Amino acid sequence: MLTKRQNLLETIKGGNPDRFVKQYEFMHFIMEAPNPGGNFPEPGQTIKNNWGITFRWPEGQLGGFPVHDEEHKVLKDITEWKSYVKVPPIPTADEDWAPAIAHAKTVDRNKEFVTVFVAPGVFEMTHHLMSMEDALMALYEEPEAMHELIDRLTEQELAYAKVLIDRLHPDCIFHHDDWGSQKSSFISPQMFEEFYLPAYKKIYGFYKANGVELIIHHSDSYAANLVPFMVDMGVDIWQGVMTTNNTPELIKNYGGKISFMGDIDSGVVDFPAWTPEIVGKEVERACKTCGKLYFIPCLTQGGNWSSFPGVYDTVNEVIDKMTKEMF
Amino acid sequence: MSKIEEVKAMVQSGKAKLIPGLVQEALDEGNEAQNILQAMVDSMSIVGDKFSAGEIFVPEMLMAAKAMSKGVDILKPLFAGQSTASYGTCVIGTVAGDLHDIGKNLVSMMIESAGFEIVNLGVDVSAAKFVEAVKENRNVTLVACSGLLTTTMTAMKETVQALKSSGLTGFKVIIGGAPVTAEFAVSIGADGFAPDAGSAAVKAVELVKG
Ligand code: B12
Numbered sequence: 349m350l351t352k353r354q355n356l357l358e359t360i361k362g363g364n365p366d367r368f369v370k371q372y373e374f375m376h377f378i379m380e381a382p383n384p385g386g387n388f389p390e391p392g393q394t395i396k397n398n399w400g401i402t403f404r405w406p407e408g409q410l411g412g413f414p415v416h417d418e419e420h421k422v423l424k425d426i427t428e429w430k431s432y433v434k435v436p437p438i439p440t441a442d443e444d445w446a447p448a449i450a451h452a453k454t455v456d457r458n459k460e461f462v463t464v465f466v467a468p469g470v471f472e473m474t475h476h477l478m479s480m481e482d483a484l485m486a487l488y489e490e491p492e493a494m495h496e497l498i499d500r501l502t503e504q505e506l507a508y509a510k511v512l513i514d515r516l517h518p519d520c521i522f523h524h525d526d527w528g529s530q531k532s533s534f535i536s537p538q539m540f541e542e543f544y545l546p547a548y549k550k551i552y553g554f555y556k557a558n559g560v561e562l563i564i565h566h567s568d569s570y571a572a573n574l575v576p577f578m579v580d581m582g583v584d585i586w587q588g589v590m591t592t593n594n595t596p597e598l599i600k601n602y603g604g605k606i607s608f609m610g611d612i613d614s615g616v617v618d619f620p621a622w623t624p625e626i627v628g629k630e631v632e633r634a635c636k637t638c639g640k641l642y643f644i645p646c647l648t649q650g651g652n653w654s655s656f657p658g659v660y661d662t663v664n665e666v667i668d669k670m671t672k673e674m675f
Numbered sequence: 676m677s678k679i680e681e682v683k684a685m686v687q688s689g690k691a692k693l694i695p696g697l698v699q700e701a702l703d704e705g706n707e708a709q710n711i712l713q714a715m716v717d718s719m720s721i722v723g724d725k726f727s728a729g730e731i732f733v734p735e736m737l738m739a740a741k742a743m744s745k746g747v748d749i750l751k752p753l754f755a756g757q758s759t760a761s762y763g764t765c766v767i768g769t770v771a772g773d774l775h776d777i778g779k780n781l782v783s784m785m786i787e788s789a790g791f792e793i794v795n796l797g798v799d800v801s802a803a804k805f806v807e808a809v810k811e812n813r814n815v816t817l818v819a820c821s822g823l824l825t826t827t828m829t830a831m832k833e834t835v836q837a838l839k840s841s842g843l844t845g846f847k848v849i850i851g852g853a854p855v856t857a858e859f860a861v862s863i864g865a866d867g868f869a870p871d872a873g874s875a876a877v878k879a880v881e882l883v884k885g
Binding site: 413485489531532539655 | 689729731733741772773777780799825826828829853854870871
């Protein structure tokens with residue numbers, strides 16, 4: 349039997365995997381790695397992170413949210429971004445990194461990929477700072493200032509990448525940046541190419557040039573129209589691919605250049621009244637229509653858990669069952 | 676190209692800065708305010724169709740809506756006293772527990788440009804607040820509820836039930852948001868559903884016209 353690592357590589361290189369990759373099994377997350385942006389709130393909390401962005405997580409709701417009323421919006425005028433945006437320092441002290449380093453040491457890198465979760469991405473940073481509407485309209489109204497802001501955010505990502513690589517030598521980066529809704533990308537491919545492709549070529553290029561073997565990009569959305577750019581920027585696996593993308597078609601067109609992880613929409617299977625039957629049906633459909641190569645069956649959500657207890661593990665059980673049937 | 680056609684083209688391409696000047700010129704040429712408004716409504720409906728078809732994206736839509744609202748600012752004084760809205764008032768909000776508002780705001784803009792007065796209740800709106808807003812505002816013909824979380828679909832159901840059992844009449848309920856389907860809408864007793872902002876405006880008019 350191949351190790352998780354070998355089986356993943358066989359799958360994405362078009363070789364001979366001996367089973368389906370089970371969701372996130374090959375990624376060993378080092379969640380102790382410090383994030384220069386700072387923390388996210390716990391349920392019921394409101395916090396201000398290191399960029400000055402206020403996040404609120406109202407009790408009883410699914411997650412936290414950046415607050416963008418006039419009082420809390422960090423970036424109130426994009427043309428003055430330099431005076432509004434205070435870039436936080438990157439943690440570099442030994443004690444900041446000691447827990448992450450200790451954790452990474454325990455991982456057998458022949459079996460699993462030492463993985464760092466990087467979030468939010470450059471696009472997400474722009475809308476966390478200034479709200480989605482402002483961030484999208486600024487691309488038309490103040491393109492120069494947006495280019496400058498994006499360059500600055502990219503520099504920050506690169507500075508963090510450098511420390512991360514020095515400290516942990518990760519094998520894999522799991523990088524979050526939601527680029528769309530379930531039916532379309534937020535911005536047109538042309539705009540993406542102008543504003544965000546250059547940023548990501550730099551960021552992912554840097555990781556690749558410095559020994560990171562796998563780049564996984566998370567966007568749980570439609571983004572089929574951006575796949576050529578993902579290939580260009582060096583993404584090995586797009587995680588979060590929703591069924592609205594027609595994943596089997598993407599695999600046919602791009603398999604070998606990039607692999608696809610997802611096709612089990614979280615919204616369809618991960619909800620309060622979920623049942624093993626629904627999960628079973630969705631996982632089976634995904635495995636059968638997408639096939640064994642360049643595809644990793646997975647919930648579309650960004651991380652190795654589910655919102656409702658039991659869903660993530662049930663998906664894994666059905667994947668095992670599909671392996672028995674199909675391999 | 677006539678001025679009115681220029682207005683139309685520039686709303687469609689989202690040239691917000693040019694619109695006030697062009698609308699003024701169209702008026703100076705002797706065009707009726709009502710016709711200029713109609714031209715802008717028409718272009719927003721084209722914008723909506725293009726968005727539904729995936730030809731344009733959220734920024735283009737936001738820019739077009741901004742252009743239209745700049746144009747409406749110029750026309751407003753000319754409609755003093757009379758309302759520019761021909762289909763009545765639409766109360767819109769994101770249901771309780773849900774804070775997503777990008778989709779809801781796009782829907783709001785499109786419904787507004789189709790000829791409704793908008794009362795935007797914001798996000799995390801309780802069923803009681805929706806009902807209250809129907810009571811408090813004049814000529815409410817439509818209530819639009821948005822929800823993006825599967826966990827808030829129950830809040831959507833409660834809201835529709837509260838509205839329907841409130842004893843208030845004269846309005847239809849339309850719902851939408853990524854996890855919402857036409858079947859779900861029927862199952863909770865809503866009057867209509869639309870999958871995106873472009874078709875939401877079309878559906879809204881259809882519902883209210885009866
Ligand atoms: C952008 C986004 C955010 C932004 C929202 C910013 C804002 N101001 O709204 C931020 C980052 C703040 C955020 C936060 C959260 N999010 Co969020 N978010 C998204 C994302 C990526 C896109 C949503 C969006 O704006 N789409 C663009 C608009 C234009 O599309 P739309 O909303 O679908 O609206 C269109 C149609 O649905 C329709 N429509 C919408 N409303 C209505 C109403 C009517 C009446 C009609 C007719 C039509 C209609 O027309 C619209 C225009 O065409 C989705 C992922 C996805 N794939 O959809 C997740 C998603 C919705 N979020 C999700 C979650 C879980 C959260 C959080 C809990 C935090 C987290 N863990 O990520 C919090 C929510 C807190 C809360 N209580 O609400 C989940 C929901 C999962 C689930 N089980 O339901 C999703 C699906 C992502 C995921 N898979 O994890 N999110």
